[in-house]
Amino acid sequence: DTTRQSPENGATFVVVANRLPVDRIVDENGAVDWKTAPGGLVTALEPVMRQRGGAWVGWHGAPDEEVESFEHDGYTIEPVPLTAEEVEEYYEGFSNATLWPLYHDSVAYPEYHREWFDAYKRVNRRFAEKAAQVAGEGATVWVQDYQLQLVPSMLRELRPDLNIGFFLHIPFPPMELFDQLPWRREILEGLLGADLVGFQVPGGASNFLRLVRRRTDHRVDRDRAKLIGENQHTCIARAYPISIDTQGFSDLANSPEAIAEAEQLLSDLGNPSTVFVGIDRLDYTKGLRQRIRAMGELFAEGTLDPHDAVFLQVATPSRERVEEYRRLRDDIDLLVGRINSEVGGVGRPAIVYLHASFPRATMAAMYRIADVMIVTPLRDGMNLVAKEYVACHPGPDGALVLSEFAGAARELRQAYMVNPYDLNGMKEAVMKAATDTPQNKRRRMRALKKQVSENNIDKWAERFLNDLDAKGETAPEEGED
Numbered sequence: 157d158t159t160r161q162s163p164e165n166g167a168t169f170v171v172v173a174n175r176l177p178v179d180r181i182v183d184e185n186g187a188v189d190w191k192t193a194p195g196g197l198v199t200a201l202e203p204v205m206r207q208r209g210g211a212w213v214g215w216h217g218a219p220d221e222e223v224e225s226f227e228h229d230g231y232t233i234e235p236v237p238l239t240a241e242e243v244e245e246y247y248e249g250f251s252n253a254t255l256w257p258l259y260h261d262s263v264a265y266p267e268y269h270r271e272w273f274d275a276y277k278r279v280n281r282r283f284a285e286k287a288a289q290v291a292g293e294g295a296t297v298w299v300q301d302y303q304l305q306l307v308p309s310m311l312r313e314l315r316p317d318l319n320i321g322f323f324l325h326i327p328f329p330p331m332e333l334f335d336q337l338p339w340r341r342e343i344l345e346g347l348l349g350a351d352l353v354g355f356q357v358p359g360g361a362s363n364f365l366r367l368v369r370r371r372t373d374h375r376v377d378r379d380r381a382k383l384i385g386e387n388q389h390t391c392i393a394r395a396y397p398i399s400i401d402t403q404g405f406s407d408l409a410n411s412p413e414a415i416a417e418a419e420q421l422l423s424d425l426g427n428p429s430t431v432f433v434g435i436d437r438l439d440y441t442k443g444l445r446q447r448i449r450a451m452g453e454l455f456a457e458g459t460l461d462p463h464d465a466v467f468l469q470v471a472t473p474s475r476e477r478v479e480e481y482r483r484l485r486d487d488i489d490l491l492v493g494r495i496n497s498e499v500g501g502v503g504r505p506a507i508v509y510l511h512a513s514f515p516r517a518t519m520a521a522m523y524r525i526a527d528v529m530i531v532t533p534l535r536d537g538m539n540l541v542a543k544e545y546v547a548c549h550p551g552p553d554g555a556l557v558l559s560e561f562a563g564a565a566r567e568l569r570q571a572y573m574v575n576p577y578d579l580n581g582m583k584e585a586v587m588k589a590a591t592d593t594p595q596n597k598r599r600r601m602r603a604l605k606k607q608v609s610e611n612n613i614d615k616w617a618e619r620f621l622n623d624l625d626a627k628g629e630t631a632p633e634e635g636e637d
């Protein structure tokens with residue numbers, strides 16, 4: 157269908173992301189259906205897509221397969237294919253074994269391979285070409301995350317008429333780390349193709365602007381870079397802390413199903429008096445080794461009684477073909493097994509560890525029963541689990557233990573803050589959260605709940621897209637850094 161894809165009547169709003177917002181469901185007769193994938197970004201952008209008449213460009217998640225574009229829930233899905241080799245070099249390699257560790261404080265060793273970057277460039281070009289093909293004249297194109305940092309400049313070259321936004325969901329590192337990257341200048345120039353680059357925290361925006369000043373020839377003035385060369389434009393860099401569908405989560409957690417599931421969970425756990433919960437993708441940035449060690453010591457020393465308290469840790473399988481993730485999985489299995497074999501006795505273990513993914517309603521039930529929610533990443537762009545807990549936990553009696561190295565720490569200031577590298581400090585904060593006075597807990601939870609209900613995902617999308625439409629005519633918010 158070439159008419160729909162011509163610039164004259166193409167989409168006025170295009171999201172470009174590594175992954176599509178749909179999951180493929182194949183029934184027993186082999187019939188294929190696509191279901192909206194769970195997730196914050198999809199929930200946030202779907203209403204905008206419907207309203208603006210949108211298209212979503214992304215990879216459907218399987219190698220070596222071409223999928224035709226199709227309509228879904230009032231917008232167009234535009235699949236971009238990847239070969240098995242590209243999955244290995246662009247996705248598992250450059251995105252998740254180079255950029256991911258580098259951008260997260262190098263908490264794992266980033267690997268640099270020239271073939272991986274070549275594949276990254278090739279795949280980024282494919283995404284840019286697809287976006288250029290489906291976007292209408294003067295459309296707004298919003299590119300998402302670290303897998304696609306070259307797309308803004310590639311797209312601007314193909315379609316200078318477009319309004320191009322980019323949002324980085326993960327941290328943007330300081331110059332001292334970013335400088336390691338052999339392709340640092342290409343990445344900066346790639347991002348600079350956007351009219352607006354959004355970061356989770358003001359520090360990301362200032363790291364980026366400092367690098368542009370030092371490593372490119374463009375002029376930087378306050379929150380913007382003035383590009384030199386033929387395609388002169390201005391690239392603005394600002395912080396837009398992402399959030400969740402707060403009302404949606406709270407409704408889900410208060411549904412009869414979630415309440416029943418929470419009761420079942422509690423009784424399955426033997427109705428302990430204190431439930432500590434951690435829920436993370438199984439990723440080395442999440443601080444799982446340190447957290448489990450700290451909890452293990454609390455049980456081993458007798459500060460926590462395994463008959464009375466339980467630590468429920470969910471780790472969602474992730475990027476399982478990447479070496480560092482395999483190593484992590486083995487380490488955690490070993491650590492949990494060792495602790496559980498040494499504390500408690502027969503019966504329910506002290507640490508209930510689940511390596512599995514669960515439906516959203518079950519997660520909501522887990523948030524409900526968590527007396528203390530433990531979110532202790534070594535580095536995290538935002539961390540939405542922290543916000544989901546605040547939205548889902550009923551009443552004002554919960555407690556959130558939060559790493560100062562999560563983007564969310566800037567907003568969720570009433571959490572019990574920890575440095576996840578400081579095991580004693582972490583143990584103290586966990587115990588303080590568990591044993592604090594009801595008045596203190598309530599005061600903190602109320603403030604947290606106010607924060608996430610006032611700053612939801614709609615606000616986030618609206619703030620970014622308004623600034624992008626205005627091309628920076630609106631002033632940056634005061635006192636952000």
Ligand code: G6P
Pocket residue numbers: 175301302325326474475
């Ligand atoms: C992080 C990234 C996302 C990514 C998600 C899941 O939140 O910021 O871009 O989609 O992890 O990882 P995966 O590699 O499975 O897409």
